Amino acid sequence: MSDIDLVDRAETRAREEAPVREPARNVLSAHPKPAKPPSLAGIRIAVHNDLNEIKQDWLTFEKDAACTVFQTYGWLSKWQRNIGEPARILPVIVTGHDAAGALLFILPFAIETRGLLRRLTWLGRELCDYNAPIATPDFLHDIGAEGFAALWRAIIARIRDTSRTRFDLIDLDKMPEHVGGQSNPFAGLDVLAHPCGAHVSTLGEDWEKFYASKRSSATRKKERKKLRQLGEHGEVRLVSASAHEDRVEIMKVLIGQKSHWFARMGVKDIFARAGTRDFFMDVAADPAMQDIVHVSRLSVGETAAATSVGLRFRDCYYLVLSSYLDAEISRLGPGRTHLHELLRYAIAKGFRWFDFTVGDEPYKRDWSDKVVKLYDYLEPITLRGRLAALTLLGYRTLKRFIKNTPILWRAYSSLRLLKGRWCGGAKGTSESEQGAE
Numbered sequence: 332m333s334d335i336d337l338v339d340r341a342e343t344r345a346r347e348e349a350p351v352r353e354p355a356r357n358v359l360s361a362h363p364k365p366a367k368p369p370s371l372a373g374i375r376i377a378v379h380n381d382l383n384e385i386k387q388d389w390l391t392f393e394k395d396a397a398c399t400v401f402q403t404y405g406w407l408s409k410w411q412r413n414i415g416e417p418a419r420i421l422p423v424i425v426t427g428h429d430a431a432g433a434l435l436f437i438l439p440f441a442i443e444t445r446g447l448l449r450r451l452t453w454l455g456r457e458l459c460d461y462n463a464p465i466a467t468p469d470f471l472h473d474i475g476a477e478g479f480a481a482l483w484r485a486i487i488a489r490i491r492d493t494s495r496t497r498f499d500l501i502d503l504d505k506m507p508e509h510v511g512g513q514s515n516p517f518a519g520l521d522v523l524a525h526p527c528g529a530h531v532s533t534l535g536e537d538w539e540k541f542y543a544s545k546r547s548s549a550t551r552k553k554e555r556k557k558l559r560q561l562g563e564h565g566e567v568r569l570v571s572a573s574a575h576e577d578r579v580e581i582m583k584v585l586i587g588q589k590s591h592w593f594a595r596m597g598v599k600d601i602f603a604r605a606g607t608r609d610f611f612m613d614v615a616a617d618p619a620m621q622d623i624v625h626v627s628r629l630s631v632g633e634t635a636a637a638t639s640v641g642l643r644f645r646d647c648y649y650l651v652l653s654s655y656l657d658a659e660i661s662r663l664g665p666g667r668t669h670l671h672e673l674l675r676y677a678i679a680k681g682f683r684w685f686d687f688t689v690g691d692e693p694y695k696r697d698w699s700d701k702v703v704k705l706y707d708y709l710e711p712i713t714l715r716g717r718l719a720a721l722t723l724l725g726y727r728t729l730k731r732f733i734k735n736t737p738i739l740w741r742a743y744s745s746l747r748l749l750k751g752r753w754c755g756g757a758k759g760t761s762e763s764e765q766g767a768e
Contacts, residue, residue: 373430397511400644401459410455414606436466449498460688471513479516499716504707525705526731530695532685538675561663565632569672585638588654597747629669636665648677
């Protein structure tokens with residue numbers, strides 16, 4: 332690890348590079364090099380390739396910094412241990428300190444190598460619903476767009492300063508518009524809208540009032556009838572697992588239920604990737620993560636009718652994974668009942684928001700009053716990176732068009748379901764019903 336003064340390095344780099352013309356606003360164009368505002372003088376940036384090297388600083392910083400639960404050290408370090416390291420993904424953690432040595436920000440990046448292409452991404456991006464910087468509560472606001480543009484160019488130069496961390500392409504996805512109440516400066520780059528959004532519900536202090544505000548009296552009557560019918564199969568209760576063996580058992584059930592659903596819907600199984608199953612088992616079973624990770628099941632008698640993993644961070648409850656038993660009992664809506672109980676739980680625990688995370692399923696819209704806009708950023712650095720960026724840009728543009736064109740999305744979903752049935756999956760339900768019926 333080595334430190335470098337932001338202004339000195341940026342000026343040295345500028346002298347070494349040929350002048351760059353002012354670019355058009357295009358995702359594949361180079362960035363302009365604005366003058367460095369005086370406020371950046373003295374900021375020192377460093378690059379770390381070992382998470383343990385800055386573990387204590389990170390754990391202390393995340394307590395009050397602007398970030399989401401997906402930028403916590405526990406979540407990302409377990410991802411790197413179970414998935415990143417076996418896949419030879421190199422952490423590139425960028426830190427910034429002020430002249431007095433106080434930590435201002437952490438940028439949890441990584442370099443992924445696929446064939447000859449080296450890509451700078453967010454660390455753990457696939458299993459992070461939100462990818463974002465970690466920063467002091469006022470840093471993102473105070474730095475401003477011009478200041479961040481200068482900082483960003485210096486950070487890129489610093490990362491590429493050694494052969495080990497050079498890359499061909501910057502690919503940063505699923506970036507929220509705001510982080511901790513501040514505008515996310517990464518969303519101010521030449522970004523594209525991510526194909527999906529995320530949905531958040533503002534919770535009140537009383538479940539019954541909240542429930543009545545989201546469901547008509549006719550719908551509530553119908554749902555209560557289903558709940559009574561579900562109760563005929565045994566006592567219906569939410570079980571929040573605390574014992575190690577209970578958490579492990581629920582995770583095994585959830586993974587089995589979810590993988591079965593992926594197969595019957597013709598959807599790529601996230602647990603098929605090496606290390607993903609181990610990652611979720613690790614975060615669920617680690618006692619150090621119990622304050623954050625909420626593992627639960629909806630029990631109907633002795634049957635685990637529905638399961639979920641949620642994350643508790645500050646005043647927000649994040650629903651990460653949920654599933655239900657594919658059996659005769661599923662017609663009575665155990666997934667929907669489980670969701671009701673999770674919302675009731677979040678309200679009782681004093682959370683202000685319930686975050687359904689990424690995805691535009693109809694049931695999420697039904698419960699939510701906030702939409703989180705997400706953005707992707709592509710910037711090629713080399714010719715190889717430019718070719719890859721063109722391919723990715725075309726693919727993501729098409730994907731976003733299909734998802735935002737109802738007739739095309741219905742056709743795509745139907746074909747995917749037929750694929751799942753053809754490959755041997757059981758008769759499936761629509762994707763919007765997963766976790767909600």
